[in-house]
Amino acid sequence: MNIKENIKGIPPYVPGIKIDGKEKLSSNENPLGSSPKAISAIKNIDSYSIYPDGSSSELRDALSNKYNLKPENFIVGNGSDEILTWPSLCLINNGDNAVTGQNTFSEYTFSTLITNGEIRKAPLINGTFNVNEIVNLVDAKTKIIYVCNPNNPTGTYLPKSEILKLINSVSSEILIVIDEAYGEYGDENFYSFIPEINNYPNLLVLKTFSKIYGLASLRLGYAVANEDLILNLWKTKQPFNVNQAAQVGGLAALDDIDFVKKSIEMNNRGKKYIYNELNRLGLEYYETQANFICINVNKDCKEVYNSILEQGMTIRPCTSFGLPTHIRITIGTEEQMKKFIKYLEIAISDI
Ligand SMILES: Cc1ncc(COP(=O)(O)O)c(C=O)c1O
16 A cells, blocks of 8 residues: 555654553643542433534533633634644645744644644744744745644743734734643733634634643543634534533533632642752753643653653653653642652662
């Protein structure tokens, strides 16, 4: 069979590893578990015999109330991973390109390559997306720009002024995707671009239920954009892409203000603890606006990863993100953070 060259060239996805009996802090999941409101709503489903609502109508209605927009501004996906393939399907022709950052989430590359586009990666400056570097890579064939805000794996974000500069620096024919998967964890200066979607028809904001609501296993995410763009993305969507449990759970999670608050508070406590400990150990890290932290261990990160794994915890070596001396760890419970620091100290002194 003549498998297409662009498909053959797709690098395999590198997931955070899960190993029975080891603490898992490798995929930025919620250490508090899942939104209790979501779990109890799902338990009330008494049958799965009917196809789910292909429009996720109730969920889109609730989202439109939350953000004071129209349901037509929302499209729901089987995780934001699924949604990430739709803009490429709509926009990328052979020879076109998409631009993103050098050290970022791999799905932007994946979605570009499956549609036979070229992915261009702009250097980050101090672990942060840089507008000038992105704009330097844009040309007449650029169809999409992906900004991960806050960025996975560095945890940094671009402020409102920089994103506006980006929007104003490129053609309005280029779709700007802002992935705000970790937006809830950002500080008071973090600006979500959801309220701006009607001001900029070429803007699409991506959100997930996997992190702040602790529902990664349900697979639920959504995109927010102007109605025309949503209508076109819709054409590439499978008819029943979001299962009933995800729709019901997601709807209930939106009301779980208490769980969101606790998750953010725990994250802030963990962040403070880990900063103190990393300062004590003299290790550099990026100040994070997300639920993970990226640490420069000044050694081959795979060796540090292996040592921490042997001691009982999976974290993320950042080689696949192009950062071979960095590790990324999800900010967990107090107990998990204490264990991590203990393991890390042993790992860096052993190697
Ligand atoms: C930046 C970013 N966007 C999107 C996703 C995917 O989220 P989902 O679970 O909704 O597919 C992740 C998952 O880790 C992520 O880090």
